[in-house]
Amino acid sequence: MMQRLAAIYRKELKSHFQSVTAYVTIGIFFIITGYFFVNIFKFYNLLSLQSARDPSIAESLNIIERVMRPLFSNISIVLLLVLPLLTMRLIAEERKQGTFELLLTYPVRDIETVGGKFLATLTTFAVMLAGTLLFPLLLSIFADPEPGPIITGYLGLFLMGCMFISIGIFFSSLTNHQLVAGISTFGVALLFLVIGWASPFVSPAASKVLLQFSLLKHFESFAKGVLDTQDITYYLFTTFFFLFMTLKSIESNRWRS
Amino acid sequence: MIQVENLTRYYGHTVGVRSLSFEVPRGEVLGFLGPNGAGKTTTMKMLTCYIPPTSGTARICGFDIVDEPMEVRRRIGYLPEKNPLYKDMCVREYLRYVCELKGVSRNRIKSETDRTIEQCGLEPVPNRLIGSISKGFQQRVGMAQAIINDPELLILDEPTLGLDPKQIIGVRQLIKTLGQTRTIILSSHILPEVSQVCNRIIILNDGELIAIDTPENLRSRIGKSSVLRLTLRNVPGSSKAGEILAGLDGVISIRNGPVDSDKVHLSVESKPGSDPREMIIARLVEERVPILEIRSEELSLEDIFLHLVTGEES
Numbered sequence: 308m309m310q311r312l313a314a315i316y317r318k319e320l321k322s323h324f325q326s327v328t329a330y331v332t333i334g335i336f337f338i339i340t341g342y343f344f345v346n347i348f349k350f351y352n353l354l355s356l357q358s359a360r361d362p363s364i365a366e367s368l369n370i371i372e373r374v375m376r377p378l379f380s381n382i383s384i385v386l387l388l389v390l391p392l393l394t395m396r397l398i399a400e401e402r403k404q405g406t407f408e409l410l411l412t413y414p415v416r417d418i419e420t421v422g423g424k425f426l427a428t429l430t431t432f433a434v435m436l437a438g439t440l441l442f443p444l445l446l447s448i449f450a451d452p453e454p455g456p457i458i459t460g461y462l463g464l465f466l467m468g469c470m471f472i473s474i475g476i477f478f479s480s481l482t483n484h485q486l487v488a489g490i491s492t493f494g495v496a497l498l499f500l501v502i503g504w505a506s507p508f509v510s511p512a513a514s515k516v517l518l519q520f521s522l523l524k525h526f527e528s529f530a531k532g533v534l535d536t537q538d539i540t541y542y543l544f545t546t547f548f549f550l551f552m553t554l555k556s557i558e559s560n561r562w563r564s
Numbered sequence: 565m566i567q568v569e570n571l572t573r574y575y576g577h578t579v580g581v582r583s584l585s586f587e588v589p590r591g592e593v594l595g596f597l598g599p600n601g602a603g604k605t606t607t608m609k610m611l612t613c614y615i616p617p618t619s620g621t622a623r624i625c626g627f628d629i630v631d632e633p634m635e636v637r638r639r640i641g642y643l644p645e646k647n648p649l650y651k652d653m654c655v656r657e658y659l660r661y662v663c664e665l666k667g668v669s670r671n672r673i674k675s676e677t678d679r680t681i682e683q684c685g686l687e688p689v690p691n692r693l694i695g696s697i698s699k700g701f702q703q704r705v706g707m708a709q710a711i712i713n714d715p716e717l718l719i720l721d722e723p724t725l726g727l728d729p730k731q732i733i734g735v736r737q738l739i740k741t742l743g744q745t746r747t748i749i750l751s752s753h754i755l756p757e758v759s760q761v762c763n764r765i766i767i768l769n770d771g772e773l774i775a776i777d778t779p780e781n782l783r784s785r786i787g788k789s790s791v792l793r794l795t796l797r798n799v800p801g802s803s804k805a806g807e808i809l810a811g812l813d814g815v816i817s818i819r820n821g822p823v824d825s826d827k828v829h830l831s832v833e834s835k836p837g838s839d840p841r842e843m844i845i846a847r848l849v850e851e852r853v854p855i856l857e858i859r860s861e862e863l864s865l866e867d868i869f870l871h872l873v874t875g876e877e878s
Contacts, residue, residue, distance in 0.1 A: 314664030318653075325652065405648030409709075412612040413665045414637040561615050 311415050315423025316430075319397070323431045329393065333435050336389045343381040344442045347374055370452045375443065376530050379460045382439060383467055383526065387496050390468060393431060394475025395489035397424045398557075403483040417557045421550060425476055432468045436461065456532030463529025466542035467522065471496050473549035480556040496522075499545075565590040565717065565747050566611070570620030573606050579771040580606035583620065586766060586776055590716075593743040595762035596751035597869060603771040604751040605645055608721050611749070612642045625716055638667070641710030645721040647703060651695030655686055655705055658694060659712065666713040676712060684708040684738065700731035707738060718742060720750040724757060736761060755869060767872050774872045782872075791861045792841065794830040797854040802828045805853055812847065814838035827856065 323329045351373050358365035367373075401407035410420060443457050474495055479488040503521030506514040518524045525538040566588040573580040581603040588594050596604040609615045611622060613633035621628055627635040650658055659680055663673045681690050684704040689697050694705055703723065710718055723739060724732045739761055742748065752758050758765055759779040767775040767782075775782060796802045805828065806818045814835050821829030834840050841858060848855055 310667065310670075311665055314661060318661055322652065404651075405644060405646050406650060408609075408614055408644055409642065409648055410665070412614050412637055412640070412642045413662070414634050414667060415665050416634075 312419040312423045312426075315415075315420055316427045319424050319427030320430055323393070323427060328396075329431065332389055332392045333431075333438075336385060336435055337438055339385050340378075340382055340439050340442075343385075344378055344439075347377050347381075348446075370446060370450045371456045371532070374446060375452065375457055375460060378442060379464060379526075379530050380523075382464060383500075383523075386464070386468055386471060387493065387500060389435075390432065390471040391475050391489040391492035391496070393428055394472055394492060395479055395485045397428065397476050398479040398553075399482055399485045399488045402480075403485075411557075411561070417554050421476065421480075421553050421557070425472060425550060428472050428476075429469060432472060433465070436464060436468065453532070456530065459529045459532050459534055462534075463526050463538075463542075466529075466539065466546075467526065469546045470499075470522070470542050470549070473546040473553070474499075477549040477553045477556065480553045480560075565592075566622065566624050566749075568611075568620075568622040571607065571610060571617050571622055572619045573603075573610060573615070574618045579603075581610070581768075582771045584768075584771075584773055585620075586773065588747060588749065588764075590747055591745075592764060593739075593748045593750070593762045595758035595765045596749065596768060597753065597755065597758055597765055598751075598768035599753065601770075602768040604768055605721055606771075607768075608642075608719050608749065608751065612640055612719055613637055639716045641712070641715040641718045643706045643710045643718075643720045643723055645725065647706040649694045649702060649705055649709075651693070653694055654691050655694055655697070655708075656681065656690045658705065659708055662709045662712050668713050680708040680712055683711065683741075685734070700727055700734065703727060703731065703735055704738070707735070707742075711742065716747060718746055718748045718750075720748065722751055722753075724752065724754065732757075767869065769872075792832040792834065792844070793857070793859050793861055794832060794844070794855070795857040796828045796830065796848070797856055798823065798826050798828050799853060801851050802853045805848065805851070806830060808847055808851060809844055812840055812843050814840040814843075831861075 351368075351370070354364055354373065355368060358368055398407065401410065411417075440461075443452060446452050471492070475488070475492040478491040478495070479485075481491075482488050499520065499522040501523075503518050503524050506517045506521075509517065519541075525541045528535045528538050568584055568586050571584040572582055584603075584607060596607065598604050606615075610617050611624065611629065613629050613636050616630060621630050623629070624636045625639050627639070629636050650661075653661070656677060659677045660673055663676050668676050681687060684707050686701065686704055686708060689701055694702060697705075707720075707723070710720070720739070724735050727735060736757060739748065739750065743761070750758075750761070762779070764776065764778050765782060766773060796805060806820055809815060809830070809832060810818050816833045816835060819831045819833070821831060823829070832840070832844065839860075841860070845855060845858065
């Protein structure tokens with residue numbers, strides 16, 4: 308089991324880091340997140356200068372609240388744009404080229420294929436995310452941010468990435484067209500992100516349901532430095548749900564093809 | 565080795581393969597012959613456990629393709645029709661990857677990769693990108709991935725498709741060598757290829773099995789009589805040649821072919837088992853009709869194929 312999963316993992320990881328697409332994607336991710344960080348930090352600077360004259364501002368000056376939290380929510384938006392680009396080729400490309408057919412005639416279980424591809428993309432994503440650790444490190448030179456909320460915030464982003472990647476693999480397994488897979492992933496992930504917005508306009512019961520689906524709602528506690536099992540369960544459950552759906556989709560493909 | 569029982573596959577309402585049954589003994593090279601859409605590829609995809617049959621089943625090395633696909637997959641090597649390969653991998657790297665997927669133990673991977681590279685004649689290109697080598701070499705890489713881990717059964721879907729004549733000869737030679745120690749199923753619509761390489765042939769049409777036999781038996785099944793083609797010099801006596809030969813023993817009928825300014829063509833149909841060639845020559849020499857050519861014509865596989873598939877004689 309492990310040998311085959313590891314083989315697929317290594318091959319996928321290598322093809323991530325061999326392709327120009329991955330480097331461009333990761334590069335753009337760093338540029339955009341860096342741009343956000345600089346601006347958020349400049350704004351915080353401005354506020355600190357103003358607080359010298361207006362003590363009421365000083366009370367709300369908190370580096371976690373004013374820098375890390377906006378940064379986390381900005382990173383989550385960038386992930387929404389960038390991760391579908393990494394996941395869209397995973398299965399769609401192999402299906403198009405016919406290598407997937409060959410893969411399915413090797414003594415490899417579907418779960419090993421999907422697991423290997425998922426973990427390889429997760430690793431690439433983890434490298435990307437680790438790069439942004441530079442920002443809190445920079446902050447710690449000038450200020451003294453609490454480590455707790457930063458750690459939980461990163462955990463939250465990691466779990467969110469797991470979810471996006473599993474949605475991405477699922478859509479990649481449905482089609483031969485990478486672009487269709489990428490756009491669908493983006494659409495569904497965006498819907499998960501904004502579904503909570505409708506909650507004020509529906510009945511209280513429905514509103515509760517919508518909030519349960521909301522990705523942002525479940526991210527709040529992480530950004531505040533609180534670990535809530537309910538929120539962790541939300542991300543893990545959706546991740547496993549979409550991976551499970553991927554396995555089912557591969558299985559049903561055998562019948563349809 | 566392989567027992568196929570009532571194997572059936574529908575694509576929606578269209579038939580892919582209908583109620584196919586046959587057996588293949590160990591060590592045989594079996595050819596699938598049939599027009600496009602006859603069900604060759606569908607049958608192969610079912611035998612490799614890529615698609616499940618709608619009904620019926622097959623057993624490969626005693627393992628059922630529906631119930632024990634993992635055991636079956638461990639024992640087969642498959643070369644799909646379009647020879648899908650990872651173009652951005654090196655030949656050796658790709659073969660290593662296939663070794664790992666097929667569960668070759670870690671300490672044997674190196675020797676197994678080397679063996680297949682040597683056996684498939686890939687020594688000139690082991691470190692080149694698969695996308696950058698010629699189609700002939702790519703086909704060899706396809707064969708190499710199929711024979712990794714020494715499977716008992718090789719399933720090759722149109723292994724010579726799209727190659728140039730020299731490459732075709734090379735791949736055919738490779739199949740012959742591989743066939744000495746393994747069971748092979750291959751499909752093709754190049755008929756001479758099948759008759760050269762295969763011990764037995766299955767002819768499929770519209771998803772149904774029309775015939776399964778050795779190439780020789782298929783020939784004799786349809787070719788009840790043999791035909792001699794004669795070319796004579798056009799001399800005054802040659803116009804009577806037909807009448808003269810019709811009276812000979814063993815000759816069934818004479819058909820007069822085209823008459824050129826200097827040549828006369830005849831075809832002589834003779835009884836099965838009899839060979840009137842010597843008599844014909846002796847008679848014609850007696851009549852002083854110069855013989856330019858005499859040749860016994862065997863029924864070609866094309867004729868058999870057309871006869872079986874379309875039910876008409878060519």
